[in-house]
Amino acid sequence: MIVQALAFYLFATVAVLSAGMVITQRNSVHAVLWLILAFFNGAGLFVLTGAEFVAMLLVIVYVGAVAVLFLFVVMMLDLNVATLREGFVEHVPMVVAVGFVLLAELLVLVGGWAVAPEAQGVRQAPTPDLAETPNTEALGAILYTDFLYLFQAAGLILLVAMVGAIVLTHRRREGVRKQRIPEQIARRKEDELTLVDVPPRGGV
């Protein structure tokens, strides 16, 4: 048990520290790298709670794909810290005011929070014994039966977002030469090549 506790404190500390580094780093690429470390430690915490499937998905989706794209974009940006910090002082009162309002709203929300008494039972019910049913199976059994329509709807929403992004950014350019591999393969010697018997001094 003590090993688990130590591992928990290790992952939790590193996750919180690296999350802090994300917002304090001057260099935006370093910030993304810290963000990746935070994701990774989050996955570690999931493993500790026995949610191995979610942990692996977190690494595959967030670390393996989303953060790569972040890094891609951030590396391409031409960021100048000096120009970004221009006008910092005059915006401070505004920023503090907005932050204060958000904090107050959060406090009101959390203060008035009441957990429904039957919530605990609902949360526990669909969780089968981890020793008997692997995570993956348990999740699949719920997602593809009880929540099938919601699950499919989520997929459709993502599809619409993807199509939208492509439609918005795609532009058709003129004069682009594209390789058409089927045409290249379909070429036959007879269609492309003519053998001419040229008489001497006759020319073609």
Added chain:
Amino acid sequence: MVDFLATYLGTPVLIVLHIFAIIMPLLGSVAYLTYAERKVIGAMQMRRGPNVVGPFGLFQPIADGLKLFLKETIIPTGASPVVFLAAPMLTFILALVAWAVIPVNDGWVLADINVGVLYLFAISSMGVYGIIMAGWASNSKYAFLGAMRSAAQMVSYEVAMGLIIISVLLSAGTLNMSAIVEAQQGLWYAIPHLPMFVMFFISILAETNRHPFDLPEAEAELVSGYNVEYSAMPFALFFLGEYANMILMSGLATILFLGGWLPPVDIAPFNWLPGIFWFSLKVMALLFVFIWCRAAFPRFRYDQLMRLGWKVFLPGSLIWVVLTASVLTLTGNLPE
């Protein structure tokens, strides 16, 4: 001794011993894979390959390793030093930790976890960071271009690889590596899933940045790509990581499609041999094809690489997933 190993203190000792038992042969294989590559390509090009250091040049990898070990580590002035040095370490560490879930024989695996396939997929999807970090931290145009190419390439081929793995998982009904091998008793998945096996092999060529998809280090255009600024041990770590990844991916292909440690037919002369022999034999055969591809094919152009990944492999593997699921459901063979 046995009593001690079962105690509270003994467990970590046992795990460390297991890790050494995996890593030592692995590093040896990496060293001799470089030798094999040079010998095989030499033979294919009617040369002799390394033949000076030791009998048949067998000590060449050791000499190369020593050379890299004794050289000076140079950090370019404009480089970001911490990221610059972290990149090769990350590449190497990821190439090693993935071996924790590879079963080389019945029960010979460090961590027999339920989500073994996903773990491997997660680790291999992180491999791209070593290369991006190296390219960015070097503060060099060639290195950066190589890193960009590599990032796009690895992300693209991972999508197809994921779908290919799904068809295998549908047939096996589990994410546990050992159970996938057990499910292939009698029929290796390379036979019913032959098109997927071929596509998987091509994808792992792209995933490990090997020829003919070695655009990230295309020496004709990018000098040497992302690792151009590296010298001595950091370079050696990249090199070791790349070759360890080749062996890892061959191991994964062996487990998913070629029946892991299972003999080709379960009859007398074949099943006398230990499983590790069959596993190594299959991995070596795949590695030979890796090297063969390097000798045989010219490099892809970048748009051709992207077209193959997104327009051929992605729809192809998606169709195969649907096909596999339909056939399994209609014939009632869907695993529980």
